[in-house]
Amino acid sequence: MVAFRRMTEPVLLIGDLGGTNARFALADADEPGFHQPMEFACADFATADAAIGHYLAQLTTAGPDLICLAAAGPVQNGSVRLTNNHWRLDRQALAGQFSVDQVIVLNDFEAVAYALPTLDSSDTQTIGPGAAPNLTGADFTVGVLGPGTGLGVAGLLGRSGAVYPVVGEGGHAGFAPQTAQQVEVLRILRKRFKWVSNERLVSGPGIENIYAALCTLNGEPGSPRSAEDIFALARDRRNPTALDAVELFFEVLGQVAGDLALLLGAADGIFLAGGILPRYPQLLDQSGFRHAFKNKGRYRALLEQVPTHLVCRSNPGLLGVASCARQAWTAQAAQSS
Secondary structure, X not given: OOOOOOOOOOOEEEEEEOOOEEEEEEEOOOOOOEEEEEEEEHHHOOOHHHHHHHHHHOOOOOOOOEEEEEEOOOOEOOEEEOOOOXXXXXXXXXXXXXXXXXXXXXEHHHHHHHHHHHOOHXXXXXXXXXXXXXXXXXXXXXXXXXXXXXXXXXXXXXXXXEEXXXXXXXXXXXXXXXXXXXXXXXXXXXXXXXOOEHHHOOOHHHHHHHHHHHHHHHOOOOOOOOHHHHHHHHHOOOOHHHHHHHHHHHHHHHHHHHHHHHHHOOOOOEEEOOOOHHHOHHHHHHOOHHHHHHOOHHHHHHHHOOOEEEEOOOOHHHHHHHHHHHHHHHHHHHHHO
């Protein structure tokens, strides 16, 4: 157990833990946003507890009064094993380790969903037709998805001034090919994976899978390329296969985003987040994403009216976790008074 001294102002420790990186910060009890953010590589720490302890050791503040963490994996009974790294979080264990009464564990895209109403027009870029989002003062239904180490998916409902996240593991739904090329890519990927989910194509490892599959289809020998290299080659138009891979990546992203809009009834918009897309807004905007998004047969006209927005603000997950932590602290304080 780690013992900390207490101070007058509450210390709300927040974190957004992904497959590759862990981001921590402190949230204020009475103001939006967060401060003192730091980012660490998950591979550098044996456990999430060790990473949290390392972050706290860098600060001059007291130990936390509340911990609120988002993690990339399904949360069950206050515990989550991250899908794409070796960490596991347990609410009760964290409470004991850091001497905290309240620990909240969220799915990482649940946290991104919480952040959406706090964004302003400068935090997003609209892809295709539509206006800047406004999720305050009215009922709404939106979805959010984003590729990074994996593919996160969530929804957010606004009803009578309150917001309700819709949480699941949509990135692991089965990939449904819509073109002859996609059928061939699926055929190749099925030789490697027992289950070809959307995440096997729409993620950092996913673009690598697409590129390798296209090399096989084209009869091109060569060593595997990283996601960063593939996007860079496509951006500079230096490699036809990389260009095709990136186009297929955005095409499948559009298909999945359109499916999400139909599943949720997200007439007010679909938001695009994650670690990859904000780095390549021009490639996204010039791709076939929007065509694939609305290409839903009899429901094409309906999807044409649904706007799609790229979240450009850095660390939206932390922003959402901060909002959740602040609400939890306010509720706890009200019960104690």
